[in-house]
Amino acid sequence: MVDAELTRQRWSVVVPVKRLAEAKSRLAEFVGVRRADLALAVACDTVRAVAATPGVAAVFVVTEDATAAAAVERFGASVVTGEPGTGLNAALRYGARRARQVLPDAGVCALSADLPALRPDELARVLAAAAAHPTFFLADAHGVGTTLYGAAPRAVFAPAFEGWSRLRHREGGAVELDLEGVGTVRHDVDTPEDLRVAARLGVGPHTAALLASLGVAPVGG
Numbered sequence: 001m002v003d004a005e006l007t008r009q010r011w012s013v014v015v016p017v018k019r020l021a022e023a024k025s026r027l028a029e030f031v032g033v034r035r036a037d038l039a040l041a042v043a044c045d046t047v048r049a050v051a052a053t054p055g056v057a058a059v060f061v062v063t064e065d066a067t068a069a070a071a072v073e074r075f076g077a078s079v080v081t082g083e084p085g086t087g088l089n090a091a092l093r094y095g096a097r098r099a100r101q102v103l104p105d106a107g108v109c110a111l112s113a114d115l116p117a118l119r120p121d122e123l124a125r126v127l128a129a130a131a132a133h134p135t136f137f138l139a140d141a142h143g144v145g146t147t148l149y150g151a152a153p154r155a156v157f158a159p160a161f162e163g164w165s166r167l168r169h170r171e172g173g174a175v176e177l178d179l180e181g182v183g184t185v186r187h188d189v190d191t192p193e194d195l196r197v198a199a200r201l202g203v204g205p206h207t208a209a210l211l212a213s214l215g216v217a218p219v220g221g
Contacts, residue, residue, distance in 0.1 A: 009131040010057040010106045011150070012099035013050050014080075016091050017043045017063040017072070017113045030192040031214060038210055042116040042189060044071050045204025049118040050111065051075045055127045057106050061113075062095040078102070092159045100153075107131070109150030110159050112140075114188040117201035122182040135174040139166045141186040141197070148185060149174065 017023075023039035024031075031038050043061075050059050059077040063069055069079040080098050083091040092110045099108050109127065126148060130136045134155040138148040146165040151157040160168035170176055184202075189195050199211065 012106045014095035041206035041210040043113045044206040045116045047072045053120040054124045112147045112188045116203040116207040117184040117198040133175040137169040
């Protein structure tokens with residue numbers, strides 16, 4: 001259980017969702033023509049879990065995809081459109097500016113949209129630990145990338161996602177959160193093996209239904 005004292009800091013969580021037709025290219029051979037459907041299912045399960053997380057005041061989804069926008073709004077997310085189109089980090093900064101306009105006293109956290117097994121209690125533990133630092137990040141399960149980066153209310157929000165982002169965030173002065181038992185916050189999905197690991201952790205209902213419709217659930221069970 002998360003200590004109530006540690007969840008007093010409220011958070012705006014910014015989730016970037018790319019156009020579904022362009023998403024999950026490395027899973028094309030695994031899911032075929034259902035690639036966009038899988039991307040949508042994963043994003044829905046991610047946003048659904050974030051919205052249910054203690055300490056999260058609002059979820060801002062940055063997307064230009066109308067289908068994704070309509071889907072995540074069902075979970076209470078605010079959709080941010082008009083992003084600059086100059087890459088993931090620019091989109092996250094754009095979303096963070098909107099979040100800070102709406103909730104200036106909340107911290108801002110950028111989270112991967114590719115976390116189909118995400119559990120609210122684990123994300124709450126991460127955010128509780130994050131409250132002690134001006135800027136922070138959580139490395140992905142491979143120890144190379146980043147699934148979560150954030151900043152306190154008045155700290156500079158400078159995400160450096162993609163590629164060797166763990167090293168870039170660390171070199172940028174963000175504190176790496178070293179926590180056990182938060183695997184579902186670390187396991188983003190880019191490859192078939194990633195999806196198998198997420199399935200073993202227990203994916204959310206949208207991803208589970210999509211995999212079942214493909215006749216591949218449970219994956220790697």
